[in-house]
Amino acid sequence: MQASHPIVKDLVLIGGGHSHAIALRMFGMNPLPGVRITLITEASDTPYSGMLPGHVAGFYSREECHIDLRRLAQFSQAQLYIDQAIGLDLENKQVICAHRPPVAFDVVSIDIGSTPATITVPGATEYAIPAKPISQLLAHWDQFVENVKQNPRQPIRIGVVGGGAGGVELTLSLQSHLQSILKQHCLDLEIHLFHRDAEVMSTYNAWVRRHFHKILQQRGVQLHLQETVSEVQLHKVVCESGLKVECDRIFWVTQASAPPWLRASGLATDADGFIQVNDYLQSISHPDVFAAGDIATMIHHPRPKAGVFAVRQGKPLFENLQRSLQQKSLKPYKPQKQYLSLIGTGDGKAIATRGSFGFGPSQLLWHWKDWIDRRFMERFSNLPEIKQGDRNQNNSLLISSPHPSTPVCSTEDTSARNWLPLTPRPSTMRCAGCGSKIGSTVLARVLARIQHEQPRVNRQDILIGLDAPDDAAVIQVPANLAMVHTIDYFRALINDPYLFGQISANHCLSDIFAMGAVPQSALAIATLPYALEAKVAETLFQLLSGAIKVLADVNTPLVGGHTTEGAELAFGLSCNGLVHPDRLLRKSGMQPSQVLILTKALGTGTLFAAQMRQKAKGKWIDTAVESMLLSNAAAATCFLEHEATACTDITGFGLLGHLIEMIQASHVAVELQMSAIPVLDGAIETTQQGIVSSLHSENLRVSRYISNLTKVENHHYYPLLFDPQTSGGLLAALPQQKANDCLATLRKLGYSDCQIIGEVKEKS
Template identity: 50%
Template sequence: MQVPATPIVRDIVLVGGGHSHVVALRYFAMHPLPGVRITLICTDAHTPYSGMLPGYVAGHYSYDDVHIDLCRLCAATGARFIQAEVMGLDREARTVQLRGRPDIDYDVVSINTGSTPQMRALGATEYAVPVKPITGFNQRWLQLLDKVAQTTRPLSIAIVGGGAGGVELCLAMQYRLRAEADAAGRAAMAPQFSLFTSGGLLPTHNAGVQARFAKVLAERGVQVHLQTPVAEVQAGRLRSAQGEWFDADEVLWVTQAGGGAWLQSTGLALTDNRCIRLHDTLQSITDPRVFAAGDVAAMENFSLEKAGVFAVRMGMPLAINLQRAVQGLPLHPYRPQRHWLALISTGDKFAVASRGALGFGGAWVWRWKDWIDRRFMQRFSVQGVEGLAGMTSAATSANASVQLSADEAQQAQAAVAMRCGGCGAKVGASVLSRALQNLWVQPNPDILLGLDSPDDAAVVRVPPSKALVHSVDFFRAFVDDPYVFGRIAANHALGDLFAMGAQPHTATAIATVPPGVDRQVEATLRQMMQGAVDVLNPVGCTLIGGHSGEGAELALGFAVNGLVDVNDQGQMTGVLRKSGMQPGDVLLLTKPLGTGALFAAHGRAAAKGRWVQAALQSMAQSNQAAAQTLRTFGATACTDLTGFGLIGHTVEMARPSGVQVVLNADALPLLDGALECVQQGLLSSLHSANARQQHVVQNAAQAMGHPLWPLLVDPQTAGGLLASVPANQATACLAALRAQGYAAACAVGHVRTLAAGAAPVHIHIRPEEVDAKHS
C-alpha cells in the first residue's frame, strides 16, 4: 500500500495499460508531483508489447518476455493499480465508470486502451477471433496450438487483414505451427494458411517492401486473396464480398482497428472508427479534462498510422501535459515524426526494415529489431522497475505545485498541519455522510436503530433461541485498490463466524483514512465501504454503524456479530469449535497458502502481477459455503486460517483437543508465486514471530530445514478454513468443496493420539516427493 508523503489533492487516472501509459508511469516516478495520485485502470495485470507479439507467436519469446507487468510497475512507481473493466465516463461528475464496482474519481483522465478490429462482416463477432485486445487472442492462440497438435486433418486458417500486422501474424503463426508439426512427426498435419485483404498488401509501405512480402508469402504457400473483402463468416468457412466461399476452421481478424464501443456513450467527439479526436496537446476536442494516446487517439492535424512507435513516443508528452493540466499551466503540443522506421518480421528470425521509400531485410535486421525490443522491455523488467521504487520522494520537486481553489487550499493546509488526536482526528461529518449516502445495506428486522436512523449507538434485538457470536478484526491496507481492500477486510472478519457455524447478523466498522482534500478522502472512503458492504450484504450481515478517523495509512476493521442456536437449557447447538479433533480424523484446508509472502514481495515490487491478482481472488472468496459443506460431512473441529499461519492455527486446534496433528508438507496447496517469494527471502514482517513456534513441532530441526517451512508459518489474510473430518467422509467432502469452487481444497494431514511428552504437531516430510513437485 502506497503511503503518500503529502495529502492527496488531485487525481490523474490512466484508463488502459497501453504503451503510452507505461511510458508515462515511468515519467511520473522520475518526476513526481506532490499531492497528485496516479491511478491505472486495466482489465489485465499484464500488458503485451505489440512489437514482440509476432516473436511470441513464432516461439522466439516467452509470455513474460513480451508482457509488461502493470501491477508490479504500479507498485514500483507509486501508482494505484485497479483491475477492472471500464464502462464509460461521467464527465460532469468527473468519474470513470466501472463494471460491478463504484466509479473512480478523476481531475484529469487519459485513455490508452489500444484498439479493437472493426468486425463488420456478418457473423464475424461470433466466428472470428480479433487479434486485439491481445489478451483474448492469446487465450485462443493457446487453444489453437492444442487443437493443431491433436487434429487428424490439416486445418485451414484464414487471416483477414493485409496490413503489416496481418502479414506478420500470418507468417509467425505458420512458422510456429509448421515447426511444431515437424517436431512431432506430423508434417502432413501442418495447417493451410490464407490471407484476405480488401486492398493490396502492406498498403502504407513502399512497393519494394510490398513485393518482398508478396514473394515470402508465395514461397511459404500462403494463399493471398487481394481485393477480396470478407462479407460473412460462418462456422468452418467465410464468404467474400464477391460471393465465393472459402474453408476456414479458424478466422483471425486483423483489419483497421478502432476504439472500444463504450466510448460512444461518453459524448466525446469520435471518428467513424470510435477513435477520440484530439488537439495537438493530446486533449479531447470536446473536454479538456480528457486526454488520449496510442491507437485510440485521432489527432486533428496529423494522420497517424496505428503503430506502436507513435504510442511509445506519445508517452512522455502525455505525462508532461497531464501534470501541467493539474498545475493549471499551458500545455505543450505533441509533434509526431514525419518518417518512422518499421521492422517487420517474417516468422523466422528474419525481418524487413521499411522507412519511407527505403526497404531492406536480413537476419541481421531481425537481430537489430530484437535488440531494440529487448532494450525497451528492459525498462519494465524486474531490474528496470527496481530503480523506480523509492524514487518518488527523492525526485519530488519542491517548486511543483497544484492549482487549487481557495476552499481546497484551506483543506490542504489543514491536512498538512499538526493533526489533532482524540475526536479531533475524526473524518469530517459532511465528508462521511457523502461517502456513505449511496451505500445500500442489507435490511434486517432485528435492527431497531442503525445506519438508516443513526444515533449515538445502534440498537439490535437478539432473536429468541439465539446466542450472539462476537469477533473483531482490523488491519492496515496491503493493496492500493480501496474497493478490493474493503472486500477482503470484510471477508476476513466474517471468517471467524463461518468457522464456528454462525449466521452473520450485524457489523460495525472502524476505518482509518489518510488526511487530504475532502473530495479525495470521500472517494477513498466510499470505495472502501462499498467493497465491504458488497461482501456483507450477500451473507445477510447488516452494517449498522462504525467509526472513521484519520491516520497515516488506510486501514479497516469490523466488529462482527453472528447468531447460533441455543436450546431450552441455554446450550449452543450446531457450533463448531477448535477443540473437537478426534484421532483418525483427516485435516482439510480449503484455500492455498502464501498471502503473507506474496504481499511482502508486492510491497517491494517483486511479485508478478498475475500472482498478486490470483491471491486477491483467493482472499475475496467467501468461506461461507465451505463451512456449510464441512458441517454437512461431520466436521469435528474448525478454524479459519489467518495471522498465526498453518502451524499456529493447527496448534490452537490440537492442544485443546489433546491430540497430535501430522501435517504433510508435500500436500500443501500453494498460491502461484508463493514458493518463489520465500526462496528469494521475501517474507512477511510477522514471519519471525510465527517461526518461533518451532517448540510445538515434534521434529522441528528437520522441519525448519525444509524449503516449505516459511510457508508453514506464513501469516494468512482471509485464508481458508482448516477443519478435521472423519476419515470415511474426507474424500466425499473434498469432492463437494471442489465442486463449490474451492479448487485448491485438499487433505493436508491427519490426527492421531498424542503420545506422552510429544509435541502437538509433527511435520511429515518426504524429500524426494517435495523436490519433484517444487523443483
C-alpha cells in the first residue's frame, strides 16, 4: 500500500480472466504513477483454459494450470478484493459487490468470462454439474475422482450434455482419467454424450467434425446425436425422443451466457447479454468501461468465445487502459480472423486445425500444445522479484521461568481525541504535525456514509461519541466494574483496506478478550496514503467499514479517533473493556498440572514475509487471512466457562515470547509438545527457506529459557515459536479435567485449529 505518488485515479478490474492477468503483469512492469489498481475476483487464483482439459485428464496439477492472482496483484502493486461483483452503479461510478461496500472507480474493466446459460430444462439445476464457473466444475470433479479412488466397487456411468468443442474435449479428458483408475480394478466405464445437432463440434470444419466423431466412437463413447434433453432426474437423463439413460454423474456443457447484472446496469449488450465494445475494447455506451475476453463482443469484429482471443486482447487492453487514464487517444485492435487450435484428445495426443486445415491426432502436437501452455504460465509463475529495500527426535520443549529482573513488555494504554480536525489540507507540499490530518470535509463525508451504510451500535453508556462530536468521547463506567485499556497500531499487511480494517480490529480487541473483559468502545487511528480528497475518502471508508463490521459483532461502537496522511496505509484501535475484578484473566494465573490450549495456528509472520518476497502461494495467504478474520470473542467466553485461570493473546512477540511472560508472572515452568502446535499451511515451507519476519531475530532471544534447547532447535516447528502473529489466537491455562470439553466446544465455535499444546509444571 506504499504510495510514492499521490493517488489521483482508480482503475478497477472486475474478474481475473486471461486478459486481465496479462494486463496486470504489464502494469507491474510498466506502473502508472498516481493510479491505484484494484482487482475484484471471486477467488485468489484463476484457471488457464488451455490447460484445464489436461488437468481433468490427470496430466496437470491444479497449481500448474491456475494463475496465482495474489502473487500477480502483489507484483503489480494492485489491491486484491476477494468478492463477487453483482452490479454496476454507472452514475456514481461504483462496483456493487456481494459481501463488501461498493468500490469506486474512474475507469473499470470487465473480464469475468461467461456463465452458464439459464438452464430451463427441468431438474438440470438440481442434478447436473455445469461447466461454468470452472472453479465449481473442478471442485465437483476432484471430489468425484477422490470418491472413485476410495470406493472403486462398481461400474461408472457418465453423461455429458453438449457436443460442442468444450463438451467433446471434457468427455475425452474425463474418460481418460477415469479409465486409468478403473482399469486397476477391472471395472467398466460407460460414457454418454448428448447433442441436439447431427454432428459434434458443429462450429469447426468438416475434417475436424469427422475426426472427432471417429475418435469418440473408437474410444467407446456412446453418441446420442439429434437428441434434445428434456429432463434431468436423479442419476438419469431424459430426452424428447423418449430416450432415458442412467448416469451416475451428469455434466452440463451447453451454450453459456453473460450474468444479467451487466445489462441491468445500463451497459449496451448484445442479445445474449455480452458487453458490446468497439475496436478499443471500450463499451459503446460508457467510455469509462472496458471489457475483454468471453464477456465482450466486438461489434465490428465478432469472433467465437475462445481463449486465444482473450489472451491476444491482454496487451491492447493494457495499452488502452493506460491511455484512457492518461486521457490520450486510444489505439484500435483488430483480432485475426483465423487462428490455430490445438485440441487435446485426452490421451496425450492433440489435433491441430486452422480454417479448413486439420492434422492429427499425434503426440507431437500434444507436446507442442503443452510447450505453448507451459510457456504462457511461466509468465506468471516466474515474476521478477520486487525489491523491498530496508523491509526486510524429541518433541518436548521445556521452559523455565525467566529471571525476575528480565523486563517484560506490556500493551500501552492511551487515549485520543474525537475526530474534529480543523486544519485544511495543503494543496502542494505535505505538512507535518496537525497539518497532516485528513480534512474535516472528507471526514464528515466518510462518517456520514458510514452511519448510513454500516451497522450502528447504540449503547446507553456512551455519553458522547460520533453522533455528537466533541473534544473527546465520554464513556460511563458502571459501578463495581473495572475498565481495561489497550491499543495497537500497525502498517497494512494486506492490500485490501476493508479486510485490513477487520483484521486490525480483531487484533486490537484480542487484548480485551484475553483479560476476560467485554469491549465497550473503541477509538481509531489511521494513516492514509497521499491522494486526492476523493481517493482518501474512499480508502478511509473501506478501512472503517471493515473495522466497524468487527466492532458491531461484539456490540462495540467506534466513538472517535485520529487521522493523518503518510506514505502507506496503517491503522489501529484504542479499545476499552469492562470486567468485574473477580473475573479478570491474567498472565499470572497459571497453576501446575493445568494444560495449555492454543486457539489458532501459527505462521502469519513468515507467510506475509514470504508474500513480500513473492514466495508465498495464494492459497497459503487465503488460509492465513481466514484465520486472522476469526474473532477471539467466543474463545474467551469458552475459556471462562471452562474455568481458565490465565490467558494471553499471541501477537508480536510470538508464542514463546508471550508464554514466557505468563511463566514469569506465574512462577512456574511449562512443557510444550512441539508436534501438537497448530501451524498454518505453508509456514513450514517458508521458514525452511529462511524466510522470517523482521521481528523474528528479536523474538529469538527468549530461546535462552528453553532447558533442552539442543534437542529441539532442529525441529521443523521450532522457528515458528518465535514467529510474530497478527490477529493470533488465545493461549489459556485451565484444569486438565475441563480440557477435552473445552476443545470440543471451541471446535464447534469455529476454532478448527485449536489444540492442547502443553502442560504447566512446578518451577525447578
